[in-house]
Amino acid sequence: MKIDIVSVFPEYFDVLNLSLFGKAQAKGLVEVHAHNLRDWTHDVHHSVDDTPVGGGAGMVMKPEVWAECLDELLGLDSSTSESTTEVDDVSTDSTAAPVLIFPNPSAPLFTQRDATELSHADHLLFGCGRYEGYDARIPEYYRAQGVDVREYSIGDYVLNGGEVAVSVMLEAITRLLPGFMGNADSIVEESYTGANALLEHRQYTKPAQWRGISVPDVLLSGDHGKVDRFRRDEALARTNEIRPDLIERLDCASLDKADRKT
Numbered sequence: 001m002k003i004d005i006v007s008v009f010p011e012y013f014d015v016l017n018l019s020l021f022g023k024a025q026a027k028g029l030v031e032v033h034a035h036n037l038r039d040w041t042h043d044v045h046h047s048v049d050d051t052p053v054g055g056g057a058g059m060v061m062k063p064e065v066w067a068e069c070l071d072e073l074l075g076l077d078s079s080t081s082e083s084t085t086e087v088d089d090v091s092t093d094s095t096a097a098p099v100l101i102f103p104n105p106s107a108p109l110f111t112q113r114d115a116t117e118l119s120h121a122d123h124l125l126f127g128c129g130r131y132e133g134y135d136a137r138i139p140e141y142y143r144a145q146g147v148d149v150r151e152y153s154i155g156d157y158v159l160n161g162g163e164v165a166v167s168v169m170l171e172a173i174t175r176l177l178p179g180f181m182g183n184a185d186s187i188v189e190e191s192y193t194g195a196n197a198l199l200e201h202r203q204y205t206k207p208a209q210w211r212g213i214s215v216p217d218v219l220l221s222g223d224h225g226k227v228d229r230f231r232r233d234e235a236l237a238r239t240n241e242i243r244p245d246l247i248e249r250l251d252c253a254s255l256d257k258a259d260r261k262t
C-alpha cells in the first residue's frame with residue numbers, strides 16, 4: 001500500500017518510521033511519503049491560507065495550493081485543472097486509483113468498517129487541513145474529476161488540524177494489512193470488527209490472585225466451551241451497559257439462542 005500524506009507539519013509523521021510502522025515499511029507492506037503543502041506555494045511567504053469569503057473568524061486553506069499539490073500526487077494533468085466537467089475515473093485501473101481522504105470535524109464518523117474497506121486500497125492520499133479547514137471546493141472539484149474522495153471525523157471533539165486524525169485512521173487501517181501485526185489471530189477476535197461488533201470481554205493474566213483480587217474461576221477451569229460462553233456473555237453485558245448503540249447495530253440473526261437469554 002502506497003500512502004501519501006500532505007501537511008504543513010510533515011515532520012509530525014516522522015514517528016511512522018518507528019515501531020511496527022517502521023518494520024512494515026522495511027518489509028515493503030507500506031510505502032509512506034509525507035509532503036509539505038508549502039512546497040506547492042510560489043509566494044515569498046509560502047501562503048496556504050486566506051480570510052474566509054463572507055467574513056468570520058480565522059483563516060481558510062486556499063484551493064489553488066491544494067490543487068497544485070493534489071494534481072501532482074494524483075497524477076492529474078494540470079492543464080485540465082480549470083475544467084469542471086466530469087471526466088472518466090482518474091485511473092482506468094480501479095484498483096490503483098488513489099482514495100483521497102480529508103479529516104474534517106463536520107464529516108461522518110470514521111468506523112472500523114471504513115478502516116477495513118480502506119485496508120484493501122492500493123493508494124491512500126491524506127490531506128491534513130489546519131486553521132478553520134480547507135476551501136469546500138477542493139473535495140467538490142476532485143469528486144467531479146472522478147476521484148474517490150472521503151471526509152471523516154474521528155470523534156465528537158475538536159482538534160487543531162488533521163494530523164492527529166490521520167495518525168488515528170492510518171493505525172486503524174494499516175494494522176489490518178496481512179503481515180503487519182505479529183499475531184493475526186489477535187485481529188480476528190477484536191471488538192468493533194465485522195457486522196457484529198461487541199466490546200471486548202475483560203482480559204486477565206497471571207497471577208490468578210493479585211493483591212486479594214482473583215480472576216474469574218471459569219477462566220481457570222480449562223473448559224474452553226465454558227470460557228467462550230463466559231467471555232461472550234460478558235462482552236454482550238458490557239456492550240449493553242457501556243455502548244448500547246452498538247447493540248442496535250447487531251445483526252440479530254447472528255445472535256445465537258443463548259445470547260437471547262442474556
Ligand SMILES: Nc1cc(-c2ccc3ccn(Cc4ccccc4)c3c2)n[nH]1
Nearest residue numbers: 103105129130132154155159160161162
Ligand atoms: N474529529 C475531528 C477532526 C477534526 C479536524 C480535522 C481537520 C481539521 C483542519 C482544521 N481543523 C481545526 C478546526 C476546528 C474546528 C472547526 C474547523 C476546523 C481540523 C479539525 N477535529 N475533530
